[in-house]
Amino acid sequence: MxxxxxxxxxxxxxxxxxxxxxxxxxxxxxxxxxxxxxxxxxxxxxxxxxxxxxxxxxxxxxxxxxxxxxxxxxxxxxxxxxxxxxxxxxxxxxxxxxxxxxxxxxxxxxxxxxxxxxxxxxxxxxSQHRYEQLIVERGQLNHSWEKLFADKKYTIDSLDHQEIYRTIEQGVRFNRIPSEALQDSTEDALIRLGLVENRQINNAAIVLFGNDLFPTYSQCLIKLGRFRGVDKLSDFIDNQQIYGHAFKQLSEANNFLMRHLPIASLFQEGQLERIDKPALPVLAVREALINAICHRDYSNQSGHVTIAIFDDRLEIWNYGTLPSPLKIVDLKQKHHSHLRNKLVSQIFYNRGLIEKWATGIGKMLSLCKEANIPEPEFEEYSDGFEIIFRFAEPISISIKRSGTVVELSLRQQAILNIIKKHRSVNIQQIMLDLKSPPSRTMVKRDLDHMKKNGFVSLKGAARNAVWVPGKH
The missing domain is CATH 3.30.950.30 (Schlafen, AAA domain)
Structure with a gap:
């Protein structure tokens, strides 16, 4: 100098x-x-x-x-x-x-x-906690958290065997696991995947396939919320907490997103067919969700993943900041992959849920650009990492029909299709026909909203009440 x-x-x-x-x-x-x-x-x-x-x-x-x-x-x-x-x-x-x-x-x-x-x-x-986090990330301990043996009360029998077999089948399908693995016993399959040693399963096996995880593994949690308005001070429209292994969380979160992320549909004069466009690119949201579950910090029992849907955005937060030396400024540039959970990440890769290392963020950016919506935003706070997707338009005005702006979620559209199919149907049948139905109260709330906007009508009363297509 x-x-x-x-x-x-x-x-x-x-x-x-x-x-x-x-x-x-x-x-x-x-x-x-x-x-x-x-x-x-x-x-x-x-x-x-x-x-x-x-x-x-x-x-x-x-x-x-x-x-x-x-x-x-x-x-x-x-x-x-x-x-x-x-x-x-x-x-x-x-x-x-x-x-x-x-x-x-x-x-x-x-x-x-x-x-x-x-x-x-x-x-x-x-802080001591932050120091321990960084020690694990540095790999100076003999084993990272995912490689440590699981709590003694959990054994191979405690795992979801069907999900293990599905992992092997999909790994073979994507040519990421040799075909002879199809003949493996459950224990041999887990050994092949690096999830068991001397008949003792490790923490990664619990995260990926464990059953009955609460309260011992209370960090295996995803919180799902649909808020009315643009902040968490508003009322919940829907609120769930799901304890379970990674693939259960992924499935439940996907169902939740499908129920609450609307499709913008335009009905034009003289055309019978509806033009559908998701509020967010499905593959970009899927990539962000997989990243949150796969790369989060599982070492703290109070950690979790949160999905929050507001009228103007979707937020996906996971416990655990970016692994050192990766910084937020690096994410939109070409960068190396820094895996916090190598075993968990490898299983996601084997199943075809991760295509290539260090390509997820770039894929999200390009998909959002193609969909003509703002690029996702990245933040770190409360010892965690968050991805924010902003809607091109607030989802409260996502449906346009004959010039009138109303709101219909994916679930409400599914309910409308069921009513049109049956022509006359009670609420019990609607719930039977719905995939992953919410509570009866939530379905009733959806029906009331659709009735108010003229999509459906109610005939009869009490036990004889049925729903029919509206005049709208």
Whole structure:
């Protein structure tokens, strides 16, 4: 660094990646910040600059250099390759010590036995939970969480054998598992998939195929909500919590999305056929849902996946931030895949649910562009990662019929089709004909909405009440 570059850096002031220290008497605090830079995006510590940004320099002796080297040695794992120390002369016998820190390759780092994080221009201690998360991600433990043996009360008999066989069949179909696997016993199939050792199943087997998971594996949970309006302060239209293995969650979430994500349908004068267009590209939403279930952090029992549908957007949140060193800014660029759950991810790949590594985000972006809707947004908060899909138009005005704007969800359209098919039908038959029917109360609410808008009519009363197509 040249003196001119130093001056420019000082003039920018302290911030998320720049820290000033007046003298080497503050070396301990300086190296706490250096540790935070290693655990973050990197940064620069300038010793010989006051908090106000005045360059005063300081004396530098061999003892000073040895002292700095001793503090570098207190960083674990070794960070010498990520740290560069320069001595910039600012006046006679006075130097500013410039310590440049690159982001570490083995996060988390500790200094003098503690880990630190950078928050804006402040250095703080890292929480124990966050430290443990990063340790697992780094792979410095003997096994990641998914490879640890499952709770002793769970055995091979505790798993969904039908789903295991389906995994083998689909793996063979996609040429990702050899055909001889079709002859495997359940235990042999699990061994082949890396999910059992010495007849003990691991946590990945539980996540993928486990039955009766609550409360021991309470993190195997997906929360599903359809909110009225644009925030969570509004009423629920529908609200579910599903405990179960990954493929059960995937199936239930898909059913929920099918019920509540509407199809925009345009009926034009002189045409009998309806033009249907989903509010969101189905494959993009499917990709985001698979990512949330497959790549989330399962190590915390309070973790889960959340799907929230509002009038203007769909949010899919999962516990667990992006695996280091991946950052949100990297997602829309070409990037390497960083798998948190390698065993779980491999099973999803074997089943054809993941096509290629590190292509999911790019696929979502291109599908949204083709559908002429905004690109998905990405956020990290509350120790989790979220994908937001915004509708081109609020779903409360997603149906257009003869110039009149009304709202019909996919489930309401299915109900309408059932009524048209039977011409006259009671609510019990409607629920029998529906795929994955909700509660009777929800169906009644749908019927009332459709009646109000002229799609259906009610004839008779009480037990003799039947629904017929409306005049609309």
């Amino acid at each position: 040249t003196p001119k570059e130093l001056l420019l850096l000082v003039n920018e002031g302290e911030g998320a990646t720049v820290e000033f220290k007046k003298t080497t008497t503050q070396l301990h605090a300086a190296f706490e910040t250096i540790c935070a830079f290693l655990n973050g995006k990197g940064g620069v510590v300038l010793i010989g600059v006051t908090d106000e940004g005045k360059i005063i320099g300081q004396d530098v002796s061999d003892h000073t250099k040895l002292e700095i080297a001793s503090h570098i040695a207190k960083l674990e794992p070794s960070a010498q390759a990520q740290i560069e120390v320069e001595y910039i002369i600012v006046e006679k016998n006075k130097y500013v010590i410039v310590i440049t820190v690159n982001q570490g390759n083995h996060i988390p780092y500790i200094y003098d036995g503690r880990a630190f994080l950078r928050n804006q221009s402040t250095t703080t201690r890292m």
